[in-house]
Amino acid sequence: MSDRIPATTDKKPSPQADIVNIHTLSVMVNNQPGVLGRICAVFSRRGFNIESLVVSQTRDPRFSRMTIGISGHPEGLNQIILQVNKLIDVIHCIEHTDRDAVAKEMVLIKIAAGPDQRTEILQIVEHYAGKTVDLQEDSLIALLSGNTDKIDAAVRLLGKFDIVETVRTGKVVMARGLAET
Template sequence: MSTIVTTDTPVAPNSDTATHTLSVFVNNKAGVLMRICQVFARRGFNIDSLVVSRGRDIRYSRMTIGISGDPDGLDQIIKQVSKLIDVIHCFEHTSDDSVTKELVLIKLKCSPDDRSQALQICEHFGGKTVDLTPTSMIVMINGDSLKIDAAVAMFSQFEIIETVRTGKVVMARGEVVT
């Protein structure tokens, strides 16, 4: 018998895994992402979130990778990724040395009678309404992972039609380069 888990239901990580956020600065070339993903797969790490965007200089891209797996293998993964052709550097970031944010869009089935309650929840989480129809609404909320999880949980009292969630984006605090 198989179990189906949807992305709308937060799942607690296994006790033997931990989550980590890596920033990888790479040459902006085809195939780089595939080679990096292979390192994680070979080491038994799961990629939980992935954001890739071109840098200020179009020759480079930044990858922010949220991963989970055995923390004992993390240093080895960072070393292996750093050795790959086209990788400039790879760092792990923690909440102490960086700012990490996510964004979620939540589409709700929402009657006019329930709309004020949904708008109060949206306001509580510092969100915005980005679409509104007579029977539905889309709210946008940004923040850390726990805030996003809490917002989705609060909106679950309505019928959630769908959610779209970005991966984490990270930036080092102070004048340190990410």
């Protein structure tokens, strides 16, 4: 191993069974400074942890959409949603499940690998419909996208190689049909 500083993404993902009470919220907000801080304070006060956070401007630059993955006691979830909906600059906050929304995430995985390991790594990446986005003499970077289980499984399989680092986007969601996200 190298003398590099470990990143928070260096830990191996825990099995899916260990992940409980993860909720995905979509929050439409006015695109203003300080909105994220106010929303995070609501989660903190209620003892919820932010597991993932994706924020991007919508097609209308006056608004942004936040997709927030949170963990905590399920009995407090409805109260959090109500409190977030009451905040200034929040248009709406909605919880989404796999039944009512499509959820995807992306990961970039940098693997230290010489020519003798590349074939097996590339087979795993191809199996998960990923692609190689960078190839050097001593490393490669793979890009994979899909649902959380798929990403976790791919990272687990690639874990037998020397993963230098991973960067995950967190979930993005979109409501199915004509429902609002």
